[in-house]
Amino acid sequence: MNILFVADPLEAFQTYKDTTFAMMRELQRRGHRLAACEPRHLSWRTGGVVHAQVREIALTGTLDDWFAQERCATRALREFDAVLMRKDPPFDSEYFYATHLLEQAEREGARVFNKPAALRDHPEKLAIMEFAQFTGPTLVTRDADEVKRFHAEHQEIILKPLDGMGGMGIFRVGADGLNLGSIIETLNRHGTTTIMVQRFLPEIAQGDKRVLVIAGKPVPYCLARIPQGSEIRGNLAAGGKGVAQPLSARDLEIANGIGPVLAARGLLLVGLDVIGERLTEVNVTSPTCFQEIAQQAGFDVAAVFVDALEAALAR
Template sequence: MNLLFVADPLEVFKTYKDTTFSMMREAQRRGHRIAACEPSQLRWQRGRPVTATVREIVLTGEADDWFRTEATTERALSEFDAVLMRKDPPFDAEYIYATHLLEQAEREGAKVVNKPRALRDHPEKLAIMEFADHTTPTLVTREAQAVRDFHAEHQDIILKPLDGMGGMGIFRVKADGLNLGSIIETLNDNGAQTIMVQRFVPDIVKGDKRVLVIGGKPVPFSLARIPQGSEVRGNLAAGGKGVAQPLTPEDLKIAKALGPVLAARGLLLIGLDVIGGSLTEINVTSPTCFQEITDQTGFDVPAMFIDALEHLLKTGEWLLPAD
């Protein structure tokens, strides 16, 4: 296969933990060719297909100079067997514009993973609304009074922006309501920004679990991201400790309920965030934790992903076959 990864600059990859790197490494191990570009390098002009300035690369196996550029060319996305959209959030206007360019490339024959329309239709925090039976009590609003009423009902709450990542902008307010007004003003910009509020789940002390689902099938291990010290956030970017562990019955129930539905919509890879049996987010843009789970358990997550990608390109089926 000839694969194009649309991602952040290769120079900023932390290869010891980067999931996109692990996908590239497994793909190259199988003999597939690798190229990369950034969303800013996508372009369309009337009368021409969607193209990008791409770097054709070879992974070297070295820790520092981990790739070698073989050629830099302008190529149509439809020339590749698959285009993997792996740009990290924020899910901002530029991200959305990139999905429209990728969708045009689909119309020209490109196979894009995850599907651009599915990326737009499933913003990572708001996507849980469709699966409310699996979530903790949650409020989405611009209204300050609605947040205060939610706090009065649930006493201990989490507030967060809809466009954050890595634990950015997350606040906990306990029963005393300390600084609630100031936090609301900060997050919703005096009513200009919609925010999410959720009842605090005490089981966060056991970890905010990332449950990966590939081709509709759950990876058998999650990565529990456990808050450290007085921190309430388990995100690895916020200092959480990642501990791989087998999926619980609750994890499996959620993964099996959502996985086939979302895979059928063109989401080959999703990352469910689960705390204490409650679904808190559905990550679709660039789910991570491949290397942490593989290193700690021996289960080869990158191999499962490339298996699913090869199956998709061979059969056109987003769902992996039943065991």
């Protein structure tokens, strides 16, 4: 099969931990052919179809010069057996526009994973609202007074922007409310931007768990991203330490409750973030942690993902 990845620049991949690279490696191992482009390479014009300037590549087996470009060509997306949308957040206007181009490619016959409409319908922080039975106390607002009332009720809170990634822009405010007003102004931009506020979960000390769900079924191991030093953020991008561990009974309950719902909507791969026993985010754009789990737990997540992709394409 011919597989196209819509992703970040190949030269920026950190192959020792990159999940998209792990997918590519497993696909090539099975004999599938690889191509890649960036969202900026997608294009459409009247009377034509969605196409892109793509790089047809082969993996070299080394981690440094890890790919060889065989040729560069303009190709219609519907020519590929599958298109994998693996562009990292943020989910900004350009990402939004890319999903519309990908959806048009679907109308023309392309098979896109995760489904573009589902990517738009499940913003990674706001998607938890549908599954409130699994979450802790959460507030979504742009109103400063409402945030202050939430703080008065819960004492210790976390505030974060809705478009952040990798722990960016996350603040913790304690019972004393120190700097709460200033933090609200920074995040909600004086009432013009909606933010998320959640009760602080002390279980973060044991890690912010990334629970992967593939085709509606949970991977049996998660990656607990444990904050280091004085940090409150477990995100690997913020210096957290990743520790693979088996799913707990509560992790399984959450994953089994959410996974089939999202799979039915065209989300082949989902990453649930769980702190303690509470769901905090639903990641659908480019969930990661394949390699860390494989290296530490010996469970080949990439193989399970490619199994699911092949099965989806056979239907």
